[in-house]
Amino acid sequence: MKTLFSLIQKSAQSKKNLWLLNRLMNHQVRFNKPHKFQVIKISENQVQTFAPYHKKNFNHVRGIHACALATAGELSAGLSLMYHFSPEKYRVILANLTIDYHYQAKxxxxxxxxxxxxxxxxxxxxxxxxxxxxxxxVTEVKDSDHQLVATVKSTWQIKAWRDVNTKL
Structure with a gap:
């Protein structure tokens, strides 16, 4: 956890560390690997993640699937919180996720x-x-033409690990 927090912090300043963070995310969060999600920017006040328009992310009408859009939004928001609240000290866990879809992602x-x-x-x-x-x-998901595709609202519970009652 300490390494993850350090890597997230360093990724704001270094392309090498950002590349390493993406490798770690694809290795540790195996669901993400076939979808080719990538963190493309991390800073103190903004995180951007990327989801490509490719077959593994398609729905039945060849648009990006709703779940892929939701995951990109969740990933961006979660890393934003983890940038500021070390996963070594705090449990940051998704409590609620709502998505408004505005436009089909092609x-x-x-x-x-x-x-x-x-x-x-x-x-x-x-x-x-x-x-x-x-x-x-609130996370905005836009296509490469800057068209707003979806708005993801994710509610997170943040709690110090010392106050967590459930065991790992």
Whole structure:
């Protein structure tokens, strides 16, 4: 977990580390590998993930499947939180996922999650006062023509590992 947090942080400054993060994600999250999801940008206030328009991601009408769009959005939001809240110290777990589909994806897509310092401070303050917090992030998924394809709203439970009752 410590290595993952460090790698996420370093990926903001280094293409080599970003490449390594993508390799690790494809190896550890085996579901992602055939779909060729990629993290293309990580910074303090934004994460972008990429889902290609290719056969493994198609639905029955040769558009990108709804589940692939949802996964790209979830991945972007989750990494955004993990950039700020170390998975060594905090359990960041998806609690709810809703998606509004606006346009059929017939091209590569990019999912963008923005995360502000104000949000980070609010979460940190809540965690000081309570054992856990819920936070919703909005991710926009756009095709290569910048057409809004979907809006993914993911709600995450963030909790210090010391306060987690279930065992791994």
């Amino acid at each position: 091209k590569d897509v990019t999912a963008t999650t923005k995360f502000s310092v104000v949000e980070k401070e609010a979460i940190a303050k809540t965690l000081e006062e309570q054992k856990k917090t819920m936070h919703t992030l």
